[in-house]
Amino acid sequence: MARLAVLVKGEVSRLSKYGLFQATLVVTMFWLGAAWFMEEEMLERFVPLIFLLEATMMTILLVGATMFYEKKESTVNSILVSPVTMQEYIAAKVIMNIINSMISVVIISVAIYLMKGITFNYLLLVPAMIMVTIIHTLIGIKIAYMSLNFSSLLANYMVYVFVFLVPPVLAVFNVIRGVVTDFFILLPPEASNIILGAAFREAETWRLLAAWGYMLVLGVLVYRFMVKPGFDNFVMREAGV
Amino acid sequence: MFEVSELSYCYPQSKVCAVDGIDFKINEGEIFGFLGPSGAGKSTTQKLLIKMIRDYQGEILYHGKPLHDYGNQFYEDIGVSFEMPISFSKLTAMENLEFFQRLYRKTVDVEPLLKRVGLWEHRHKKAGQYSKGMKIRLNFVRALLNDPKMLFLDEPTNGIDPVNSMILKDMIREFRSDGGTVFLTSHIMSDVDQLCDRVAFIINGKLRECDSPRNLKLKYGKRVVTVEYKEKGELLTKEFPMDDIKKDSFHQFLKTKDIETLHSGETTLEDIFIKVTGVALHG
Ligand SMILES: Nc1ncnc2c1ncn2[C@@H]1O[C@H](COP(=O)(O)OP(=O)(O)OP(=O)(O)O)[C@@H](O)[C@H]1O
Ligand SMILES: [Mg+2]
Secondary structure, eight states: OOOHHHHHHHHHHHHHTHHHHEEEEHHHHHHHHHHHHHHHHHHHHHHHHHHHHHHIIIIHHHHHHHHHHHHHHTTTHHHHTTTTOOHHHHHHHHHHHHHHHHHHHHHHHHHHHHOOOOOOOOOHHHHHHHHHHHHHHHHHOOOHOOOSOOOOOOHHHHHHHHIHHHHHHHHHSSSSSGGGGGGGGHHHHHHHHHHTTTTTTTOOOOHHHHHHHHHHHHHHHHIIIIIHHHHHHHHSSSSOO | EEEEEEEOOOTOOOOOOOEEEEEOOOOOOEEEEEOTTTTTSSHHHHHHHTTOOOOOEEEEEEEEEGGOOOOHHHHHEEEOOSSOOSTTTTTTTTHHHHHHHSSSSSSSOOHHHHHHHHHHHGGOOOOOOSHHHHHHHHHHHHHHTOSSSSSEESSSSTOHHHHHHHHHHHHHHHHHTTTTTEEEESHHHHHHHHHHHHEEEETTTTEEEEHHHHHHHHHHHEEEEEEEEEEETTEEEEEEGGGGGSSSHHHHOOOHHHHHHEEEOOOOHEEEEEEEESSSSOO
């Protein structure tokens, strides 16, 4: 436990030393700037989307970037010849991202309240953000495994965004309609959208439960079949720059 | 301490094995060296011994127990220095060391170590701004952080100036005097010659010889004495078999001639390496 705390502290402090935390702040500010100019009706759809993007896109990007640096600088090797276990290493990544997501929750909630006087159900929002962040940390780790260098990291990231994230976002703005959208629940970002959305509007109970169940099962499967088995190979691989 | 038998490992998607059926033993309290050219499999062997590569063929015993049976406590006991820099570039040297230090139960005071390797006054510099030699010295300090019983040093003096190289070698010897065991790899013959109690030659993933540098020299060295002497203003040389140096003929020769130099035909490890493997250490 003490070791995990050291790892998390290290992760968080490196996030700002490497300028990644600042980069996420800039993006958050950008979303808030856009929200400033929105009418109420638009805003109701947009605010949940900000949280969704923070917990999905930003999380994957942070995981990818930190793991890319750790591979490039071979510090992951140095960490793993200490008593740190793979589980601790991955748990530290997850917790670091949860902390980052919670900072986003606070900043965005306060800003939206101050700007527009809008509040929402924080008790539903926080656990949903944690869940979405955990899943996307694991997905980010898998994407980092698959990426041999920075350009393939970006390419894989783009593929994920376009295949999984764009369709549900288009559905939010009614660009995509019809029965096909019912199947979007199978896309991790859409399931994320459903559990996050419950903090903002009434949700159908069955959909909400299905999405939570799906996320839990998905988390276990991604960890068990993607993150865990690929780890040794990731560590061993020559650093690709 | 380590007993390795029929150890093989092939990287995925690689047709030839980086380590190909090697056997050796590392005794407690010795400095054991792997000498071999680039690509021979030295670093791969180190990665196998430190459990960074786990899916190998053959057997590695540590204190008589298979390495597989050890959990992460194994790492409390060992210190590892890699061939490449392993520090967070945006953190200072001190921040790096403090971070890694906290991962262990037992740690040492880094001040004397940093002073010894000449990095103390640079401790607040970012590791990314270090020179190559400074980074390698920092790696060495990193390896000693947890007061290990055994050190793994991959090319510890590569890219380091002669003065610092001497300092590191002294520290490695002191580590052994204090009861530590060392596994080191190198392609620099003099390092191995000066440091190692025993050395193994590795080439294309296979071991060729494994003995003390002294025994190797005795085995492969030419047992002759070469005498250079002056006669009528000319410099001449003559070789005597080592077994003849007790004989009168040799003594008579020394007495009567104007001797300039006297050399025993000691072969360097590098010559022996070429003789044994048929390959030069450097391209
Ligand atoms: N991560 C890897 N993936 C695939 N092949 C590798 C990997 N690392 C090393 N190899 C191959 O394994 C062989 C042995 O490499 P190794 O790094 O052990 O050599 P070395 O003796 O340490 O060389 P050097 O003196 O250059 O450090 C080489 O042929 C190398 O190309
Ligand atoms: Mg090497």
